[in-house]
Amino acid sequence: MQSLSVSIVDAPLAANTATRSLAGAGAVVVFDGVVRSLEGARSITGLRYETYDPMAQHVLTALAQEALDKFGLMEIHVEHSRGLVAAGECSFRLRIASPHRREALDAMDWFIDRMKQDAPIWKTPEFSTDGDAPPPANPVQPEPEAKVPS
Amino acid sequence: MQSLSVSIVDAPLAANTATRSLAGAGAVVVFDGVVRSLEGARSITGLRYETYDPMAQHVLTALAQEALDKFGLMEIHVEHSRGLVAAGECSFRLRIASPHRREALDAMDWFIDRMKQDAPIWKTPEFSTDGDAPPPANPVQPEPEAKVPS
């Protein structure tokens, strides 16, 4: 009994509201990729994701099916944003359920590596520009961030 | 800016309702350890967790702090059940936020290994006994599960 889904959705991903996993799963791991607010040294307001939709869906589904088989998973659910995702918002979520921890963590690593090589998705930073927006309410707020999600 | 918490709570862990992570996190990973309904070949109704509380809290907090420092994490939150956790329920949750994926997944692996070696927590299976409970409403329901969470 296996479960697989791939969704490419407009804008940021909502908070994880996953329902209960399949019977027999001993490990359920959810990875959220979040847009960081610095691109190199420059502050960004967000990342704009462009997807080549039918192919992105095809590649992600093929990778998800390969992961199910290769790691003996019970569930793999992939969500990826298209369009603008503001800093601090989630642009990518991967949920994996498997009998044991090892397969879930290995599959997560494998899937993300392969997605970053092969899924036809591109991101462009949207840089903050002076006067574009009011300064943050609390300018003391530290922001130790670096680049984009990895 | 770092965040750490360790909670040992009675019975199963509720669904993950994590709030937004610290600014700068590019990866947020949540691991749920779920009780499986077979122990070897025998069906179990659940696992009863016994914790040596002050020491479990102490060991888990020390491991969490070590993980924060060793992997440069931004957040680590640990929850573990004590008492009876029914099959299909969550007995352990680890939530890690870090700038990039690699640190979060490595830290998750490291923490779980160390916890399983050092945290003074024990589990005892509660086996199903005939006549103990009515048979499931839908006996056709497949149950391909194996052992306890790993």
Add this chain to the structure above:
Amino acid sequence: MRVDVLLFGPIAQRAGRASVPVEVAEDGATLAHVRAELNRIEPELARDLASCRLAVNHAFAGENTQIQTGDEIAVIGFVSGG
């Protein structure tokens, strides 16, 4: 026959368009022919194109892949999902 080759991301930005019409032979045309035509039409992209993969009908395809009328061809440069 004419095929419209789709461009995305930085490659599309540099080309200033999202597709490039390319003429190849009706019979026996391969992805290699499409790539050669692309390089001829967009010479300033040739260096970038050299490191791009091509996809036919939503799957990566080798240079010897035969092209048929109606195939959807796309240039897949360095991707950056996640």
Add this chain to the structure above:
Amino acid sequence: MRVDVLLFGPIAQRAGRASVPVEVAEDGATLAHVRAELNRIEPELARDLASCRLAVNHAFAGENTQIQTGDEIAVIGFVSGG
């Protein structure tokens, strides 16, 4: 002095109790002395105890650790959290 050594999990089940009172010298007693007394009092646990770690005041401690009145000592057998 008397120290109550805490037992948990399978070790406590096998001993049939959750703590074992142990007498050690007021001065200079170490964890090694506690372990020796435990083995004497619960000889049928000796084999299991050999592979157990001991904790003092909620931290694992070596055999040379000096014991003081009021220390909380526990036998930590094979754990199985998660």
